[in-house]
Amino acid sequence: MDLRNVRYFIAVAENGSITEASNALRISQPPLSMAMAKLEKELGVTLFDRKPRGIELTAAGEYLHHAGRRLLAEERRISDTLKSMGQGLAGELHLGCEPMCLWRIGSTKISQFLSIYRNVTLDLTDANPRVQLDRLADGTLDLAIMPIVAEEPLQAVNGVHFDVTVVDELPLTLIAPKAWGLDESEPLDVASQKDSTWILPARIPGVRILWRIWADKFAPSGAAPTEVIQVPTVMTAAQLVGAGVGVSLSSLEMARLHPDVARVPVVGGWPNVPIAIVRRKEGIVTPIAERFVELFQGD
Known part of the structure; x- marks a missing residue:
């Protein structure tokens, strides 16, 4: 399966039409339509139904939309990991942090981390736990910092399970x-x-x-x-x-x-409410994300 075609499909799914996706991707419509037809033939399924005013994802299309986002995120992590191995720690940290946790501990650790690793850039999602779990599941986030209830394990999202490490408490x-x-x-x-x-x-x-x-x-x-x-x-x-x-x-x-x-x-x-670092149970964790987690281990 060609990752480029998966990337094209996600653009079609998120823009709602071949026309809008071709504009977003800056390619003409015929090659994009051909790429979608090739992907459907290769997979043996119909990914979306063509409508007069756009497209509507089938069940297979919905699955590929979620799984494809994870696949592309893993591709990015593999690339970042290999570059980090060869060039030193550099790249992006995609971090989610619930607002109360950001004020309690997150902002201090972020400042400390960026002062040590000056070649790392931060992409921060300041959002509630539900949004963070969704973005962890689809690969948009590397890590999330959020309050949890010890008696209620986090539920899987789209088949993705989570590892939880408690790092602090929230009064x-x-x-x-x-x-x-x-x-x-x-x-x-x-x-x-x-x-x-x-x-x-x-x-x-x-x-x-x-x-x-x-x-x-x-x-x-x-x-x-x-x-x-x-x-x-x-x-x-x-x-x-x-x-x-x-x-x-x-x-x-x-x-x-x-x-x-x-x-x-x-x-x-x-x-007191436990504050945890949450990550996907399966999937690549970049060296950048690992180094960020290490900041909490000495506390």
Whole structure:
């Protein structure tokens, strides 16, 4: 299977038509159409149905879209690894980091790494764990730094399984609007906030984290809050808390960034959340990624 044709197919799949893909690839349509026909003949399957306004992937096409992205990412890693062996450590680190983890540990390690390896460039994805797992699975990321729940192993994505190495812990706090005047020195019974509006990052299938901790904290009282606003990120939640909309659960580091937010202790505290480096269980890990992981091993 010609990797060039796989690359062409992915462009067609992601642009939605032969015409748009040919523009993106800067080649004319006839050679691209011929390459797609050759790929389908070689594989013995129909990869997409031709429609009047573009293409629609078949089941085989969907599979090749995901698998092909992984294949091309592995090709890049092989190339980067061989170049690193011959020329010293140089190339790109494709890293994902969840926002709370970025403030807790990620930014410091990134700065340290780039100061040591000046010929390495960083491609950083600052996103929630679901996005990071998807991008690890399709090969877009080399590594991801994210909070995990020890009792809930990460689920495979498109058949890709993950290795998890815990490197730190994330302290949590209840945050409330400063304007509410809640006591920041005396622990609060969290059950007293069951009638408050809670603001939490949207539920992510297979990666519950804050929702799991939040639910476990209210379980003994037998009455969880009914008013919950789901938002895209923890940063959005903190901004809405500062504006007086409600309360939330945040990392200590992120809470300190918001002067309009009070960090309120609760009776019994919150469990620290493990922070892990996550990578694909199978697949090439570049020397650059390995060196980055090594920075955490002396802590």
